[in-house]
Amino acid sequence: MTTPAHEHHLASATFSDDEPVFASLPGQIPDRVGPTFARTDAWPATNVRRPASRVPARWSIPLPAEPRQNLLVREVAFCLLNPTHSALRRAGIFLKANQWAMASAVDKSGVVAILARWGEEQGLLDDFGRWRTEDWQAFIDDRAEITSPSNVRRYVSVVRHLVTFAPVLTGISTFSDPWPGKTASEVADSPYSDDLSTVPIPPEIWWPLLRAAWAYIDRFAPTILARRDLKQAPHPQQTEWSLRTPDRLLEAWLADPETRIPVTGRARGTVAAGEPMWNEISRQVQQSRRPTLFLAPGAGRARQARILHWIAETGRTYAFDRAIHRPYRPDEATERRQLPDAGDEALKRWLADPANIIPMHPADANVDWAGKPNWNEISRLVYGVETVYGPLHCQRSGIEQRRAWIVEAAQDPARTRPNEDGMTIRMLRAACYVFVAALTAMRTSEIQEIARGAVTQHYGAPAIRSRKVKHDQARPHQHWWIIEPVAQTLAVAEQITWHETRVFTSLTPALGQDGGGYAVHTDIDDFIATVNANRHHTGLEEIPPAYVRPHMFRRTMAVLAAQEPDGEIALGIQLKHAAGRALSNRLTLSYGKADTRWAKEFDNQMERSAAKKLVALLQDRRLGQTIAVGPAAARFHASLDKINNLLADDPVLRAQIADERLQATLLQGEFANLHLGTVNHCLWNASTAECQNQLPADQRGQSPLLGACQPARCRNSVLTPAHEKVWRMEEAQLLGLLTTKLSKYLREQAEARLADVRSTNAQFDKMKATS
Numbered sequence: 001m002t003t004p005a006h007e008h009h010l011a012s013a014t015f016s017d018d019e020p021v022f023a024s025l026p027g028q029i030p031d032r033v034g035p036t037f038a039r040t041d042a043w044p045a046t047n048v049r050r051p052a053s054r055v056p057a058r059w060s061i062p063l064p065a066e067p068r069q070n071l072l073v074r075e076v077a078f079c080l081l082n083p084t085h086s087a088l089r090r091a092g093i094f095l096k097a098n099q100w101a102m103a104s105a106v107d108k109s110g111v112v113a114i115l116a117r118w119g120e121e122q123g124l125l126d127d128f129g130r131w132r133t134e135d136w137q138a139f140i141d142d143r144a145e146i147t148s149p150s151n152v153r154r155y156v157s158v159v160r161h162l163v164t165f166a167p168v169l170t171g172i173s174t175f176s177d178p179w180p181g182k183t184a185s186e187v188a189d190s191p192y193s194d195d196l197s198t199v200p201i202p203p204e205i206w207w208p209l210l211r212a213a214w215a216y217i218d219r220f221a222p223t224i225l226a227r228r229d230l231k232q233a234p235h236p237q238q239t240e241w242s243l244r245t246p247d248r249l250l251e252a253w254l255a256d257p258e259t260r261i262p263v264t265g266r267a268r269g270t271v272a273a274g275e276p277m278w279n280e281i282s283r284q285v286q287q288s289r290r291p292t293l294f295l296a297p298g299a300g301r302a303r304q305a306r307i308l309h310w311i312a313e314t315g316r317t318y319a320f321d322r323a324i325h326r327p328y329r330p331d332e333a334t335e336r337r338q339l340p341d342a343g344d345e346a347l348k349r350w351l352a353d354p355a356n357i358i359p360m361h362p363a364d365a366n367v368d369w370a371g372k373p374n375w376n377e378i379s380r381l382v383y384g385v386e387t388v389y390g391p392l393h394c395q396r397s398g399i400e401q402r403r404a405w406i407v408e409a410a411q412d413p414a415r416t417r418p419n420e421d422g423m424t425i426r427m428l429r430a431a432c433y434v435f436v437a438a439l440t441a442m443r444t445s446e447i448q449e450i451a452r453g454a455v456t457q458h459y460g461a462p463a464i465r466s467r468k469v470k471h472d473q474a475r476p477h478q479h480w481w482i483i484e485p486v487a488q489t490l491a492v493a494e495q496i497t498w499h500e501t502r503v504f505t506s507l508t509p510a511l512g513q514d515g516g517g518y519a520v521h522t523d524i525d526d527f528i529a530t531v532n533a534n535r536h537h538t539g540l541e542e543i544p545p546a547y548v549r550p551h552m553f554r555r556t557m558a559v560l561a562a563q564e565p566d567g568e569i570a571l572g573i574q575l576k577h578a579a580g581r582a583l584s585n586r587l588t589l590s591y592g593k594a595d596t597r598w599a600k601e602f603d604n605q606m607e608r609s610a611a612k613k614l615v616a617l618l619q620d621r622r623l624g625q626t627i628a629v630g631p632a633a634a635r636f637h638a639s640l641d642k643i644n645n646l647l648a649d650d651p652v653l654r655a656q657i658a659d660e661r662l663q664a665t666l667l668q669g670e671f672a673n674l675h676l677g678t679v680n681h682c683l684w685n686a687s688t689a690e691c692q693n694q695l696p697a698d699q700r701g702q703s704p705l706l707g708a709c710q711p712a713r714c715r716n717s718v719l720t721p722a723h724e725k726v727w728r729m730e731e732a733q734l735l736g737l738l739t740t741k742l743s744k745y746l747r748e749q750a751e752a753r754l755a756d757v758r759s760t761n762a763q764f765d766k767m768k769a770t771s
Helices: 067-081 086-090 102-121 133-146 149-168 203-232 240-255 278-286 299-314 343-352 375-383 399-409 425-440 484-496 520-533 550-561 567-574 581-592 596-613 615-622 633-649 651-655 660-670 690-694 721-738 744-770
Strands: 042-044 060-062 261-263 317-319 358-360 416-418 455-458 461-467 477-481 681-683
Touching: 060 102, 067 102, 067 149, 086 149, 102 133, 102 149, 133 149, 203 425, 203 484, 203 520, 240 278, 240 299, 261 278, 261 299, 343 375, 343 399, 358 375, 425 484, 425 520, 425 550, 455 477, 461 484, 520 550, 615 633, 615 660, 633 660, 633 681, 721 744
Parallel strands: 261 317, 358 416
Antiparallel strands: 042 060, 455 461, 461 477
16 A cells, blocks of 8 residues: 655655655565555565564554655665665665564664654754764763663664664765774673673462463363353343344444545554444444443454455445544434343243352452442353443332342352452463463464464474574564473463464454564463462462563573583474574573573472482381491481381371382472482582592581592482492403403502402392392
8 A cells, every 4th residue: 555745745856756665575465565665664574474473563663754764764764774775785785685573674774763853852964974973972872771782782883873774865975884993782881791781580479380381271262162152152041132133233333335435544543544433333333322232352353354344345445534423412312222021031940049149249349339240251151242232230120129030149158259260361462472482482473373274293303393583574474392281381372362274363353454573471470379379269379579571581490401412403493593503502592591590400309309209228227127338328218217207107108109100209399409320329418428539628527528438438328229230240340350460559449449349239238139
């Protein structure tokens, strides 16, 4: 769609008014025509495929109203969008193709507009080439007072873009870099670091958040989806009058040959230009101030689809302007909806069935209706009608009696449930997003690009097929490996979405008919708050309040994966970092670097792993067997006996004796300082550790010194049957060594070591004889 230039617009000395501005961008949509350079209100990229995570308002370049600033922003934006344009080449500006994406052009154009307004406020010349170095520094200092140093780098970079583009900018003299020899980080006083600014989600938040998300997906999803389907399905108690009111009024309105659909005249917020004005349509259809026609989750979405289909067929729309079009007048009220006589009988039948549970507002809510029945929800359950037409809302004499019947039935606690119990489609969508983001390490742009049927096989393993958006304007399809629960999560997410192809979208078409992005961070915040508010009846553990954002899931999963063998290689593939190892290594390692909280969590995981390996020994000891030798064997046996006695004496624990998790937990507490090894296990005690004798006095007592371990003599050493093979092999090697020619010193060392080994192996023989 091309809009003619404003009659007072300024012409460019370099670019023609009829040049298409988005012609160089990849992802062109067939049969779509984008704006030309002459357009002065905004440049919406309607002819270029928009990433799923972008709302329409963020897929457009806004232009200032002031003519001189308007021309400047248009010229800079055109250069960013067309870096290989012939006019730039003729001016000696040689840039690589597709150097900046649409998102970068939107951001940098906004910075240019801020710079131009600041210069006007300071009384500086429109010609940037005549600004002094002090003027540029004053601008950066002004930005530094209101934003972070890392954000100031954006402004420094844009100033340098102006230096590059100056030869093709109308009315701008060429000028030099105000900060020669300095990087943008140095100018902004924001030192560059290899460490990522993104922090991982703390483990005390990560684990309960994932468990809550999985509970919604695996346990609560059937209930939530059933409620959704119940709301959308025709209600058996619906009568002719309840069906007639909204939908038949809509069809009668659309059948009128004079009807035209009001649409937005310009982009505003998250609403793009040309979208139907749902509230205004509702008012016109119902001749009412209440914009209720499209609010119901099920019926409202169907009515929106009906309007969109009607527009596609007829094209009868008009740009609505409140200052021009006649507003609704209160004296134009239509016929009052009458309550049928069968309304009381339907309510009595519903209340008589004990299976029908009355939804209640939470008693602790800070509102007037706290602790009272939810009339809106009950009206839908009983009559299947919209709120404003419900028999529990019509102003008739019978409303008090009907509400009294409901209040009386609600005296029985077994007949009530909290209305806001967290079992909503929005929370289920949030749970699906959290789980996919956490276990795939995908960016939010990549998650929102996931389409139906995205689960596939990649090199023989389950994977998600989606589009990579960041740093790749071609947006190629790539694969991210997953586990089976993630595939189950996507199956649930596909049942939530209304969109024909995309899985993660807004809940209703009203927020973007093509499935535009939504506020993911708001969903995450609300999910945590909802889980915590409803713990008393969901049984989920509390999630500590914290700042959690989508990009933090990717960082946290990288920290976890980096602990696995060859984790850095797998991370580079899964995170979709640069193919060149020299570039990707540093970034991948930064992602996988654990902070202090996760380092402590990994220590705890090692303790739990060690405890699990002792479960079998605990069970053998319970049978009276000798399961260890070595200097610390007696202490080891005593600790195992202590746990077995605890299990035997406590009837509750005795009933759970087969639960290995319980036994591992008890072992973890008893052997908090256990260090597992190939040659022996260490019951670490600094005062009796032989290895500490090799350290200076100020360094002793901190941790075992494995290189100086004396497993046959140290009073912390324990040997189990799993170690016997190593000791037998060493005895054989020493015997073979002693058959060779050795110096006197080496022979004495080998014989002394052989004596220790034979002493240990003799203990293994004795343990076998007594077993």
